[in-house]
Amino acid sequence: MTSQTDDSGTAVFTGHTRPPIWRNTSVLKWLVQIVVLVAVLAVFWFLAAQARTNLSAKGIPVSYDWLDEPANIQLGEGIQTVDTEERRLTMSRALWVGMVNTLRIASIGIIVSTIIGIAVGIARLSKNWLARKVSSIYVETLRNVPVLVQIILWLAILGSLGKLTADSGPIPGWVIVSQKGISLPRVFLADGFYQFVSMVLVAMVPVWFVRRSLKRRQDREGGNTHATGFTLAALAVIAVVAWFANPVMAFLGPIFGSVESAWGSIPQGLMQLLLSVAALGGAVLWIRRFLDSRRTPAGLAKLIDDDWFRMIFAVVASLLAVLVVVRGWPGLSSWIINSGSDLFGVIADKFGDGRGSRPIDAMRPTLSEGRFVNYGPTGLTMTVFYASLFFGLVFYTSSFIAEIVRGGILAVPAGQSEAAAALGLSRGQALRKVVLPQAFRVVMPPLGNQYLNITKNTSLGIAVGFSEIVQVGQTVYNKNSQTLAVFSIYMVFYLACSLTISSVVNTINRRLAIVER
Amino acid sequence: MSIADQALTEEMASRRDMIVCRGVKKWFGDFQALAGVDVTVKDREVMVVLGPSGSGKSTLIRCINRLEVHQEGEIVVDGVEMSNDMRNIEKIRSEVGMVFQQFNLFPHLTVLDNITLAPIWVRKRARVEAEAKAMELLERVGIPEQANKFPGQLSGGQQQRVAIARSLAMEPKIMLFDEPTSALDPEMISEVLDVMKDLARGGMTMMVVTHEMGFAREVADRLVFMESGDVVEVGTPEHFFTNPREERTKLFLSQIL
Amino acid sequence: MSEVTVPAAQRAPEAESVSPGRWVRENLFSSVSNAIQTMFFSLVLLGLLRWVLGQIFSEEANWTSVATNMRLLFTYNYPTEQFVRIWFAAGALFLAVGASFAAWNLNPMVTVRRVGVALAGTGAVSLVVGLIAPDTTPSAVRTGFFVVGIGLVALALAVLKVVPEPHRRQIPFIGLLAGVAGVICGVLWFFPFGDYGFADGAPTAESGTIDSSTSLPVTVMFLIMIGTYLAGRALARMIDLGWLRRTMIGWWVIGPAFIVFLVLRDPEFDWGYVLAVDVPMGAAFALGGGALLYLLAKPSRSELARVIGALLVALALFHWVAAFFGWYPMLQKARFSFALIAVAALLAPTFAGERAARLRFAGGWFGFMVLFHWLLTGINTPSTLDIAAPPFLGGFVLTVSIAYYVMLASFPLGVLLSLARTSKMPIFRVLATTYIEVVRGVPLITVLFFFSIMLPLFLPGGMGISDLAAVFAGYTVFSAAYMAENIRGGLQSVRRGQYEAADALGLTTVQRTAFIVLPQALRVSIPNLVGQAIATFKETSLIAIVGGFDLLRIANSTIPNQPDFLGQKRPALFFISLVYFVVAYSMSRASRNLEERLQAGQAR
Ligand SMILES: Nc1ncnc2c1ncn2[C@@H]1O[C@H](COP(=O)(O)OP(=O)(O)OP(=O)(O)O)[C@@H](O)[C@H]1O
């Protein structure tokens, strides 16, 4: 006890005594946390050490060197399935093909399931009894059967279709549904597309300035300066000109080419230095900002434990980053250099002489030797594997999206649609102009979740042999036993996808929230 | 005589210090909520805290049982210093009862369980004993027949009386009230104030944040006026209501009276 | 526990019935757009129905493949002569179901009119199916659809005509369920399902023989469920309902473990070893630990208890480190028991009190230890069952058990993670958030692969883990992250004032969490948790990819590889879709009912 009471009743202090450690709450609070942290790190360290011993006992030390080796694996489909002289199919490129396949089916799946989901969700609230019943049967059936079962069922159903011949169809030559897959006519990006787009963008810059000044004048002087009309007209003219004149932009090819070689010639040490400086500088800046936020007119506010923790955490995290960059993974810098210059190389390839000028083109399905021609200028073809994964994912996910949409619409108070009706809007107009925009805000977060789910569920392609990232990765580690490395690639890839989707959703949400004010 | 001990009668001054705050400072991030508060509450004293919204009344009262942690200065409760010592915190918490504006009854427990929970698990009383005591307290606040209902089934005034009984069940030496009647409909305010007056008459040491000037005039031994995290004026009710010294106090009282 | 049932009488009474003609006019043809929708959706519906029927009754589909493999699909290779165990297990479960229905009074009322309309609707669908079924449909089946359709419609009309005021008269839902189940049981007696099965690897399909192995047990199960429900209702009037509920929760937590490991596996105890090692060890932990806890649970010894608890935690960790380096031998069971007694010692101040409270605490430990050692001994003992092609669990039983145990095991993990993520301690928050976000960011299948391939690599030499256990660990780790997020939602709904009131009363952090925060948070999370249970149930189908013999694997690879049913995938896949649907759909309906009741409870 730190005080006693004297005769007059006033407390007399005998000075502060520090409580013993086992009773000191602030010491205990941090002690417990640090003990747990150390225990967690120790467990990880033990496991990693164990894995390393077990793996080297089998003669397969963990490394990433194999990424540049030739793959020699069979890829079902993708942007590159065969090994050619000028374009080697290395392990890393095989994994890249898998990632592109994943992204391809995920992005199209997201779009299609959203469209179906919105339609079904609205039908569930229809005035028509049959519409409500049919859509609720759709939702309840599809969402209560596991998506994997649905995917495999689709594969079984599609596999039982007729053989692929020159005159299979529903509409021979145009729409083909067969054992080997489904093919439709499609529009695709042709040779001149990137030149076309860059030309339009360049030409739009002056137009944009004119538009701004027109708008200003309208604001100042009133009347109508036809800013939008002017912009649209200019756009149309530019598009027509660029359609034919886009080879002019071919000069961009060499420019990107030189950026490629400049980027590629950055020495590794410099890149390491830059990355380290960025990490440390970020930490320093963050701490300065933080301290500024704690500054009051009467000087710096008293910092509590948590404030100190944040600053220490920032320092430790940046030091760790430096350690990883310099010691832990020296290959990271060269990877950044190489992939950066690869990226510019790919862009440079899109421009140049000898290209046709047409930005887009359309084609019907083409067959060769009783198979679909999958890539290049041909119809839009889904292999059975792609199709079964696609149908399974899209129908399953759309049933959840329908429920989300329905919930969102119901969350808009009935007063809103009544008010819209009172203003004389029709039911459809009220839905489009009043209810849906408000429902959008409620719907966005769970919708983002569904988009994440569909992206992650593409990994079920492994059950039907669709060459997405997990399936390709499995083929790779079955070949070279680099399981740990492949799993780390899975993790980084999917976390990147999740982060992208959730940050897009968050941004949209923030926009909507600002609009509200 | 320090600012904390202003306006004490001879008799009062000779009593024991129950709550002593000296130079208490508290920041929320970069916002200073308490800027060096000095207050002393004597044994069996009823002290009413006044002040405009955001002046730090709740923060002060919450620092006294460590719902907020003060960052500078000292708080001593019944001779025990508020520090990081777990034993001191336990001791102070079990000696200080608190009643909230929003009642904060536990909605998943019956009234009886609400009252007996702490005596059983903190004071380690036998359940039978704790229940007998709880029924006695419910008699005292006038709602013994509600013992087996859930808080959601009671009126606001009844809930607040249960909350007072719940605090009293721990047999505290000090009771803190943070605007206990502000969330109540007018017709229920008096039933809660009556219970509080009873308590004061029974000799409980109380620190009360309230805007009920009638209560302050009738029951308070001293009043404290706070503004911007600082104590502006301390005095007896007559002093406050007849001729306050500070301009700010005058202005505030003229607005609410 | 608060009673949150809504008496049926309080629900809005159903509207007066309208004539069918008026109903059609109002709901299908009220306006031009409405009529267009009706046309459109009837075309869609007919097209879909026709397509599905075409798949089901296609010439290639051999439904005998499903009938023959019914046992495989449900219990995999469980030996037929031991089926009495399965029925015993099912009986125990039905008993629990019946008693739980009684304990929570899960018995909504349904109006007679709704029953009649449902009957008529089913009949009408049956008639339509009979009409549009493809030509390949066997004529007997088509006739069956007609007969059932006409029968149901007639029954519905009769019910609606005979019962006065059908929209007001209510019948209990359980009664309805019992009626339907009773009809099914009765049908089984008169129209036997047939004795399909395997003899020496070849399917023997003789339809028409009386199959006593299903009709009798099914009837007994049915009677057990109804019996326990009625008994439970009677009991509920006499005894404390809270007690019945606590018993049922206890049973649901330990019952399934008991059934799988002691009934279905039937451990072959080596009694000499059990008496020499297991019993003394269990007794030592139960009695010694109980005594220690009794001593520590004195209010004045709370600081001592914390110090001793911390020392015991260190000791328990040390045992694992020692095991890792192989310093000295020790049974895994003992290591777990040390960890548990350490946690219990740390909790002793929380449960401290006068003599009775201390005795309860020590007694609780004793009972828990006995059960724990008994179950662990059972798990570690070889099975008496001679199973032709292990694993002994497979099919529907595997699907359900994995889902159940994953939920059970990930629950405490999820609670801890959610508490850590919402805690004021920054390191805990960082750790929990990292775990949750990483796990939620990657697909389940990669987690399962990781565990089934990598887990053996992480274990020290000599330690092994069965495939199924590795997969189970993967599911649990995955599910815990989602569980944590669901519970976090509940935690965030607990108002700050609740924490403050608990603190002001002097409750410790553990007491505040256990008595105030979690009970409120979990109640709010129940609907989400049921949703997660459904998701987990569906996700068990991924076992098929990582090597277990669940429903999907059997339907997709085992059956199509049988010589008699080569390539027969669709019938079995359709069948298991139906099984999944029935379970998931009834769970989601139940949860919707529950949600309504909880909401009604809150409104009060
Ligand atoms: N947890 C917190 N985080 C940040 N600021 C806070 C917090 N609690 C209180 N404050 C701020 O501290 C100041 C004092 O708050 P306090 O609640 O003590 O005022 P009060 O005098 O009780 O006012 P009222 O009469 O409205 O209850 C206010 O400006 C408030 O915004």
Ligand SMILES: [Mg+2]
């Ligand atoms: Mg306040």
